[in-house]
Amino acid sequence: MADLWVSKILKEHSVISRGTIKAKSNFNVSEDVAALRKAIEGIGTTEKTLIDILTHRSSSQKQAISKAYEETTKRILVNDLKGDTRGNFEKLLVALARSPALNDAKWLIKGAGTDINILIEILASRTNKQIKELSAAYAEKTKKTLIQNLKTEVSGDFGKAILLLAEGARDESTNVNADKAREDAKALYHAGEKRLGTDESKFIEILCKRSIPHLRQTILEYKNISGKTLQKTHVLLRGVELPLAPP
Numbered sequence: 001m002a003d004l005w006v007s008k009i010l011k012e013h014s015v016i017s018r019g020t021i022k023a024k025s026n027f028n029v030s031e032d033v034a035a036l037r038k039a040i041e042g043i044g045t046t047e048k049t050l051i052d053i054l055t056h057r058s059s060s061q062k063q064a065i066s067k068a069y070e071e072t073t074k075r076i077l078v079n080d081l082k083g084d085t086r087g088n089f090e091k092l093l094v095a096l097a098r099s100p101a102l103n104d105a106k107w108l109i110k111g112a113g114t115d116i117n118i119l120i121e122i123l124a125s126r127t128n129k130q131i132k133e134l135s136a137a138y139a140e141k142t143k144k145t146l147i148q149n150l151k152t153e154v155s156g157d158f159g160k161a162i163l164l165l166a167e168g169a170r171d172e173s174t175n176v177n178a179d180k181a182r183e184d185a186k187a188l189y190h191a192g193e194k195r196l197g198t199d200e201s202k203f204i205e206i207l208c209k210r211s212i213p214h215l216r217q218t219i220l221e222y223k224n225i226s227g228k229t230l231q232k233t234h235v236l237l238r239g240v241e242l243p244l245a246p247p
Contacts, residue, residue, distance in 0.1 A: 023058035032057070033068045040080050047089070050081070054096040063099055101133035105141055108134070116158065119150075123165035131168030157200035164208040171211040178221070181214055185221035185230075193226055 032053050039049035054062065069077040081093045095103055104122050111118030123131065138146045147166050154162050184206050191199035207215065222230040 021055065021058055023061055024056055027057070027061050029061075029064050029068045032065050033072055036065070036069060036077070037073065040084050047085075050085075050093055054093055059100050062097060066097060099133075099137070101130065101137040102141075104130070104134035105137035105146075108138060108146065109142060119154070119162050123162060126168075128168040128170060128172060131166065135166070135168070157204065160201075161204045161208055164204060170209060171214070173211050174213055176211075176213045176217045178217060181217035182221040182225075184210065184214075184218045185225055188218070188222060188230065189226050193228065 035049050036053060039046035053065070057065065066077045069075070073080075078094050078097050081097055082090060085093055098106075104126070107118050108122060122134070126134065135146045138149075142149065147163060150159070150163055150166055187202055188206060191202035206218070210218070219230045222228075
């Protein structure tokens with residue numbers, strides 16, 4: 001299975017990567033809600049206002065706007081955006097207005113079992129808290145848990161890794177023990193390049209459970225041991241190569 005994963009490691013950020021829009025200083029939720037209402041309810045939709053607000057507010061600020069919008073209008077902002085815009089512009093605005101967890105859930109609903117890039121990019125790059133949030137959003141949409149559905153969609157060693165990532169139980173400590181990282185690097189080397197075939201269980205155990213800082217140190221130790229770069233041997237390191245998504 002390692003051969004299947006190799007080509008995925010160095011793939012660029014895709015559209016399902018979470019954004020990094022910073023919080024707007026002097027944020028006023030009431031002013032934004034009023035501006036959105038005027039843009040949507042007026043004659044013709046004022047696209048510039050929609051773009052300015054939804055692309056210049058952090059995720060938490062946009063969720064506050066959505067909540068206040070619903071309380072004020074008794075309507076859902078995403079539904080109003082769908083009703084007043086079309087095509088790719090509509091898709092972009094809706095994605096910007098939705099919570100990151102719901103966006104992740106929708107991508108997983110769309111790609112589970114059919115697109116391993118989606119599964120890996122989301123589940124290997126989200127924090128435990130983010131995985132719990134997207135799992136809740138997934139369950140609300142599908143009436144089934146994410147893990148229940150994944151069990152019917154993925155199999156083999158890849159399935160084991162994905163299910164482990166979906167638990168959202170990765171070690172998130174920031175302290176790094178170089179000796180332990182070196183031990184893991186040796187274990188990966190002996191489980192992979194130094195043997196005929198690959199002991200996927202060892203890769204899964206280490207790459208799905210260890211903290212991101214620990215894995216970054218393990219990558220350095222691995223190169224010292226083998227002379228090769230570990231990222232090029234296993235796709236589960238995608239979450240190490242890419243920074244963890246912001247909350």
